[in-house]
Amino acid sequence: GNSVTQMEGPVTLSEEAFLTINCTYTATGYPSLFWYVQYPGEGLQLLLKATKADDKGSNKGFEATYRKETTSFHLEKGSVQVSDSAVYFCALYNAGKSTFGDGTTLTVKP
Amino acid sequence: EAQVTQNPRYLITVTGKKLTVTCSQNMNHEYMSWYRQDPGLGLRQIYYSMNVEVTDKGDVPEGYKVSRKEKRNFPLILESPSPNQTSLYFCASSSARNTGELFFGEGSRLTVL
Numbered sequence: 001g002n003s004v005t006q007m008e009g010p011v012t013l014s015e016e017a018f019l020t021i022n023c024t025y026t027a028t029g030y031p032s033l034f035w036y037v038q039y040p041g042e043g044l045q046l047l048l049k050a051t052k053a054d055d056k057g058s059n060k061g062f063e064a065t066y067r068k069e070t071t072s073f074h075l076e077k078g079s080v081q082v083s084d085s086a087v088y089f090c091a092l093y094n095a096g097k098s099t100f101g102d103g104t105t106l107t108v109k110p
Numbered sequence: 111e112a113q114v115t116q117n118p119r120y121l122i123t124v125t126g127k128k129l130t131v132t133c134s135q136n137m138n139h140e141y142m143s144w145y146r147q148d149p150g151l152g153l154r155q156i157y158y159s160m161n162v163e164v165t166d167k168g169d170v171p172e173g174y175k176v177s178r179k180e181k182r183n184f185p186l187i188l189e190s191p192s193p194n195q196t197s198l199y200f201c202a203s204s205s206a207r208n209t210g211e212l213f214f215g216e217g218s219r220l221t222v223l
Contacts, residue, residue, distance in 0.1 A: 032209045043114075043200055043214035044153075051209050089153065093210025096160070098143070102152035 002027045006090045006101035021075040023090035031094035033073040038087040080108045112137045116215035131186045131218050133201030141204040142184040146197040191222040
């Protein structure tokens, strides 16, 4: 079956630090990969996506590259801001079903 | 504005008192789904629907019912709520054409005493 494993949190960084949140997946076939972000008190919203191998998704300074050889989709940002504090979910979509990681809580301190 | 709307956003109820959480989307999406979010367990799928009158169980369907009589609506029914159903619930929808990107509602926090 499908599964998503992402870096356990919580992660605490200072403003302008570099962020990496690791995500690896298990799936048959060719899944689409997603990062969703959940700000406090809100629902999840799409941050970025990649639909095939070697695609790079990017949005709001965040990036992730679909690596089929390592079955990974790590989220990165070069300089985080306090407003990036949120819970980040890695997810895959395969054969009509979405599977989510457990979420990683990021706190950015001024 | 494209959105998924859930109601109520917050509810405190007692064991055994039937309740319904409504979900409506205005994007003409075929696919709709319910998830629950619990600390340390991430998001778990309860039920989903591929289209009108087509529903199926997700990973944790016990204690829940759904219906899909209209394309825009996908209510979640708790016939006899129990304390272990205290959770944060999310409805989501997706178009059959957009490779699985989900649009989420803002969530419904349910407490069962």
